[in-house]
Structure formats: C-alpha cells, structure tokens
Amino acid sequence: MSANTHLPVGHEAIRDKGLIRAHKYLILRRLSQAFFLGLFMLGPWFGIWWVKGNLSGSLTLDILPLTDPFIAVQGIVAGHWPELTAIFGAVIVAAVYALIGGRMYCSWVCPVNAVTDTAAWAHRRMDLPKGWQPKKNTRFYVLGMVLIVSAVSGTIAWEFVNPISMLHRGLIFGMGFAWTFVVAVFLFDLFVSRRGWCSHICPVGAFYGLLGTKSLMRVSAQERAACDDCMDCFAVCPEMHVISPALRGKDEDTPLILSPDCTNCGRCIDVCAVDVFQFTTRFDDTPAPGRVREKPKTTRKIGKAA
Amino acid sequence: MSAKPAQKMDPARRRFLQDAARGTAGCAVAGMGLMWMVQDARALPERAIRPPGALPEEDFLASCIRCGLCVRDCPYDTLVLAELGVDGAATGTPYFTARDIPCEMCDDIPCVAACPTGALDKDLTDIDDSRMGLAVLIDQETCLNALGLRCDVCYRVCPLIDEAITLERRHNERSGHHAIFMPTVHSDKCTGCGKCEKSCVLPGEAAIKVLPIRTARAPSSEHYKLGWEENNPLVDELIDLPDRLPGTGTDNLAAPGGFEAEGAFQPTMKLPTAGADG
Numbered sequence: 001m002s003a004n005t006h007l008p009v010g011h012e013a014i015r016d017k018g019l020i021r022a023h024k025y026l027i028l029r030r031l032s033q034a035f036f037l038g039l040f041m042l043g044p045w046f047g048i049w050w051v052k053g054n055l056s057g058s059l060t061l062d063i064l065p066l067t068d069p070f071i072a073v074q075g076i077v078a079g080h081w082p083e084l085t086a087i088f089g090a091v092i093v094a095a096v097y098a099l100i101g102g103r104m105y106c107s108w109v110c111p112v113n114a115v116t117d118t119a120a121w122a123h124r125r126m127d128l129p130k131g132w133q134p135k136k137n138t139r140f141y142v143l144g145m146v147l148i149v150s151a152v153s154g155t156i157a158w159e160f161v162n163p164i165s166m167l168h169r170g171l172i173f174g175m176g177f178a179w180t181f182v183v184a185v186f187l188f189d190l191f192v193s194r195r196g197w198c199s200h201i202c203p204v205g206a207f208y209g210l211l212g213t214k215s216l217m218r219v220s221a222q223e224r225a226a227c228d229d230c231m232d233c234f235a236v237c238p239e240m241h242v243i244s245p246a247l248r249g250k251d252e253d254t255p256l257i258l259s260p261d262c263t264n265c266g267r268c269i270d271v272c273a274v275d276v277f278q279f280t281t282r283f284d285d286t287p288a289p290g291r292v293r294e295k296p297k298t299t300r301k302i303g304k305a306a
Numbered sequence: 307m308s309a310k311p312a313q314k315m316d317p318a319r320r321r322f323l324q325d326a327a328r329g330t331a332g333c334a335v336a337g338m339g340l341m342w343m344v345q346d347a348r349a350l351p352e353r354a355i356r357p358p359g360a361l362p363e364e365d366f367l368a369s370c371i372r373c374g375l376c377v378r379d380c381p382y383d384t385l386v387l388a389e390l391g392v393d394g395a396a397t398g399t400p401y402f403t404a405r406d407i408p409c410e411m412c413d414d415i416p417c418v419a420a421c422p423t424g425a426l427d428k429d430l431t432d433i434d435d436s437r438m439g440l441a442v443l444i445d446q447e448t449c450l451n452a453l454g455l456r457c458d459v460c461y462r463v464c465p466l467i468d469e470a471i472t473l474e475r476r477h478n479e480r481s482g483h484h485a486i487f488m489p490t491v492h493s494d495k496c497t498g499c500g501k502c503e504k505s506c507v508l509p510g511e512a513a514i515k516v517l518p519i520r521t522a523r524a525p526s527s528e529h530y531k532l533g534w535e536e537n538n539p540l541v542d543e544l545i546d547l548p549d550r551l552p553g554t555g556t557d558n559l560a561a562p563g564g565f566e567a568e569g570a571f572q573p574t575m576k577l578p579t580a581g582a583d584g
C-alpha cells in the first residue's frame with residue numbers, strides 16, 4: 001500500500017495540517033479511552049468510588065447500572081435470566097451504542113484498541129507482510145461459536161478468554177497472568193495477521209457492529225472530489241474496505257461510510273491532507289460530487305485491494 | 307487441475323460453500339478449544355469459597371459477569387476476584403480464602419445487594435441461612451482441644467456459637483481422668499463463614515477448615531433407617547410389634563426365644579428401671 005504514497009503514511013497531513021490536527025481524533029480517542037479507564041481507576045487508586053466495577057458490569061454514582069450486552073446475551077443463552085439490574089444496564093448500553101455507533105465502543109472505549117493500534121503502527125513501521133487475512137465474516141462465525149459454546153457449556157463462555165475483560169479487569173482488580181492474553185493479541189496482530197484481532201476475530205466488536213447497523217453518527221467522504229489518491233486513509237483505517245464505497249462513489253452514491261464495520265475512529269479524517277472526511281450523521285444528504293478525474297488504473301487496483 | 311468437477315457447480319456458489327465450510331470448521335476447532343478451557347476452569351479449588359448466596363457453581367458461571375461489585379461493597383475486603391494463573395477459581399469470579407479474611411456475616415449482606423445479575427441470590431435475606439461451605443475439624447491430631455487442652459478459640463469466635471459449633475465432651479483416654487472438648491460443627495447451622503478457620507491458633511494451616519459442601523458432606527444413605535429418629539421407624543408402619551413387659555414368655559429377655567438356657571444368659575440390664583448402661 002505504501003508504494004502508492006508520496007511520503008510515508010501521515011506525513012503529508014502533518015506537513016499540511018500540523019502535528020496536532022493530523023492526530024486530532026487519535027488524541028481525542030486516547031483521551032476518551034484513558035477517561036473511561038480512569039473513571040474505574042479513581043476508586044482503587046484514590047478512593048473515589050464514582051464508578052465501581054468494570055466494563056462487564058458497573059455502577060455509576062450508586063444509581064446507574066451498566067452491563068455489557070454481549071455478556072448479558074451469553075448469560076441468557078447459558079440459561080440464566082439475570083436480575084433486572086443487569087438487564088436494565090445491558091439495555092442502556094445497547095441503546096446508546098445502537099444510537100451513536102456500535103463500534104464506537106471499539107475505538108473510543110475498549111482498552112484493547114490501544115494495544116492493537118500500537119501493533120498496527122509497529123506493523124506499518126516495520127513494513128511487515130499482511131499475513132493471514134481471514135474472511136470478512138469470520139468474526140460473525142466466532143460470534144456464533146461463542147454463543148453456541150455458551151449454550152452448550154452453560155457458561156458465559158467468552159469471558160474465559162476475552163482479552164478486553166482480562167486487561168480492563170486486570171488493571172482494576174489485579175492482573176495475575178491475564179496480561180498474557182493481551183500480549184498474545186499484540187503479537188498476533190503484529191506478526192500473524194495485520195489488524196487481525198479487532199477487525200477479523202473479536203466477537204465483541206462484531207456484536208457491537210451488529211448493534212450499530214443503523215446508528216446515527218457516521219463519517220462522510222464529503223469532499224471526495226478533492227482526493228489525491230495518496231491512499232493514507234486506507235493505510236490507517238482498521239477496516240479499510242469500508243472506505244471505498246464512499247470515497248470512490250459516483251455523484252449519486254452517498255459519501256457516507258455506512259458499513260457497520262466502521263469504528264468511527266476518525267483516523268481517516270486526521271490523516272487526509274486535503275480534509276476529505278468529516279463526522280456527520282447518517283441523515284446528512286449534502287450533495288457530494290464524485291471525483292472528476294478518472295484514473296482507471298489506480299481505481300482498478302483499489303477496487304481489488306478493498 | 308481440478309477444473310472438471312468445479313465446472314459442474316456455479317463458481318460463486320462453490321466459493322460460498324467452501325468459505326462456509328472453512329469458517330464452520332475453523333470455528334468448530336476454536337469452539338472445542340474454548341469448551342476445553344471452560345471445562346478446565348470449572349474445577350473450583352477446595353479452598354476458594356464463593357460469597358454468600360452464590361448459586362451452585364454450574365449456575366454461577368452462567369450468571370456471574372465478573373463485575374466485582376460484590377467485591378467493592380464488601381466492607382471487610384473479604385472477597386476478591388480470581389486472577390488468572392494465580393488463584394484457581396475461574397478468572398475474574400469472586401471468592402474468598404477463609405484463612406486470609408473470613409466473611410463477617412454482615413446483617414445487611416451488602417455483597418448480595420450489590421450483585422446486579424443474581425449470581426448471588428437475592429432470596430438470601432438472613433445471612434444465617436447462607437451456606438458458603440462447611441467447617442470441618444480436619445486435623446484432629448494437632449487441634450489443641452483434641453489433645454485435651456482448652457483452646458476453644460474456633461468455638462468462641464463463631465457467630466453462631468453453640469449452634470453451628472459446639473464443644474462435645476468426651477473421655478480423655480490418655481490421661482484417663484480428664485475430658486476432651488471436641489469442637490464439633492453442625493451442618494444445619496454452619497454458614498461456612500470461615501471465622502473459625504481464620505482464628506485457629508495453630509501456625510500456618512488451621513486445624514479447622516471451611517470446605518465446599520460438596521466435599522465436606524456425604525449424602526445420607528437411603529438404605530439405613532435411623533430407628534431412633536422420629537418419623538423414621540425402623541420398619542415402616544406395616545408391622546406394629548406388640549409392646550410387652552418382661553416376664554416369662556416368648557419375649558422374655560431372661561429367656562430369649564422363650565428358651566431357658568440353663569443360666570447361660572444373665573442380662574445385667576434391669577427393665578423397666580434400667581438406666582445404668584455403663
């Protein structure tokens with residue numbers, strides 16, 4: 001991919017927009033991730049118990065219960081109908097993500113995101129081969145598999161291996177050897193499969209993706225006419241197949257990235273030197289003319305890569 | 307090479323079936339691996355005691371989301387979440403180690419109140435009804451009371467003293483003229499809080515330990531009727547043997563079976579004034 005770029009990935013954006021603006025959403029996301037982790041750490045570190053629990057289930061300010069809906073679903077198929085508190089918590093979380101964007105969980109909250117982003121960054125820097133690239137629907141197979149194992153074993157099966165809980169709970173309650181799962185994910189993404197975990201395997205991400213199929217917040221390739229084919233957005237996007245339909249669309253095609261796989265991470269917005277992308281809602285119907293320039297050779301190549 | 311059979315099927319359909327088969331097979335392998343891990347993690351170690359009101363282990367793993375809210379609301383820091391590879395319980399599930407910090411049996415049971423899922427059963431409203439485990443005087447060779455001393459510590463700390471644990475007097479064979487006060491736990495009252503285990507004065511391991519009920523208790527046998535218990539007659543009401551006073555006759559103890567054996571059998575027992583049975 002980097003063969004197509006004039007400068008190394010992201011450098012044009014830094015040159016044209018400055019370091020901060022070229023990393024705006026990356027910085028905001030890291031702050032958001034740190035914020036959500038920090039809320040949970042306030043208790044154990046400073047004795048301020050605003051938020052108790054962890055991402056699997058929590059209680060905020062002693063009134064707001066939140067539950068991971070995927071865990072709740074596993075519990076139900078395992079044969080336990082939870083108390084109302086947990087149900088209520090799961091419904092709130094599901095509703096919020098269904099509204100704002102299912103996979104915003106992945107890029108704005110999930111602590112593993114920093115791990116896999118780092119692996120992807122190192123992967124790019126070391127110019128490693130892509131490695132094993134499972135089919136796009138693999139994560140849904142994994143999702144189904146987890147539900148089947150939950151039902152058959154009568155347990156919340158994914159929680160025995162889930163690196164998200166291992167990391168998050170580990171940081172808050174004590175890690176033990178749970179860090180091995182996190183290291184495994186990092187090495188998997190770095191050497192076995194580029195963007196393998198979050199974009200191909202993780203059933204939690206798949207679940208939130210399904211939740212957010214019709215969610216409100218979307219990235220739009222509004223200024224797609226200005227695209228100069230630097231390909232940086234494809235290089236940084238964890239789910240690069242979502243970009244093409246919007247960016248390469250004709251005049252009449254929507255510039256909105258509507259794929260539920262998009263994590264709303266905003267890296268494409270950051271990395272684009274000519275500011276093609278922006279956050280908007282799915283109801284935004286501002287006309288966005290496609291590109292006038294036709295470059296059949298490049299287009300065909302991109303079509304294949306995506 | 308294998309173009310011929312491929313041509314019989316629409317390539318798109320063929321690819322779809324191939325992908326589906328590969329996905330399914332891959333997931334079957336991964337699923338079996340996961341299943342194995344799940345089964346492996348089921349083996350709750352003997353020394354890990356679940357919080358009050360915890361559902362039976364097989365239901366617990368279907369219901370506990372490992373949020374740790376019970377841990378947070380336990381005022382005595384009794385409960386902890388299991389850490390991978392450190393504690394044997396399923397990673398992230400709550401338990402306590404009685405010898406470290408026992409359960410103080412809070413009246414308002416905050417751990418149960420905190421549990422959002424019902425993994426700790428909300429029906430438990432009286433902490434005396436909880437059955438986290440069962441204390442067992444497991445080392446009767448080193449227990450000081452069992453040696454004939456008066457330690458009594460486990461007995462004294464029990465929140466249900468004289469109910470869950472009693473001191474049973476028995477003869478001290480060693481000295482010949484002292485008593486041994488055996489700490490004796492009663493399963494119908496013991497909650498498994500572990501206070502006795504915590505306070506056992508012996509260094510290191512305690513002589514009295516809380517064990518999971520599955521380990522501590524044997525099921526009572528259906529085959530053996532306990533004739534001395536009410537509502538549990540030796541023989542079901544089919545036969546009601548006549549009650550007779552001793553005297554000459556077929557039921558005469560002095561002459562079993564009505565047969566006078568030339569003084570060979572001389573019962574020491576005197577009925578009905580019997581009472582001195584040794």
Ligand code: SF4
Pocket residue numbers: 357358379380381382383384385408409410411412415416417418433
């Ligand atoms: S009853 Fe009290 S001391 Fe015992 S585990 Fe619950 S909160 Fe902790």
Ligand code: SF4
Pocket residue numbers: 057369370371372373374375376377399400420421422423424425426
């Ligand atoms: S509060 Fe309930 S669901 Fe949460 S860790 Fe404790 S037992 Fe499990």
Ligand code: SF4
Pocket residue numbers: 440441463464465466470471491495496497498499500501502503516
């Ligand atoms: S575990 Fe020990 S202290 Fe607790 S109720 Fe049972 S006998 Fe008493």
Ligand code: SF4
Pocket residue numbers: 443448449450451452457458459460461489505506507508512513514
């Ligand atoms: S505290 Fe320990 S040594 Fe003392 S009587 Fe109880 S079990 Fe025996």
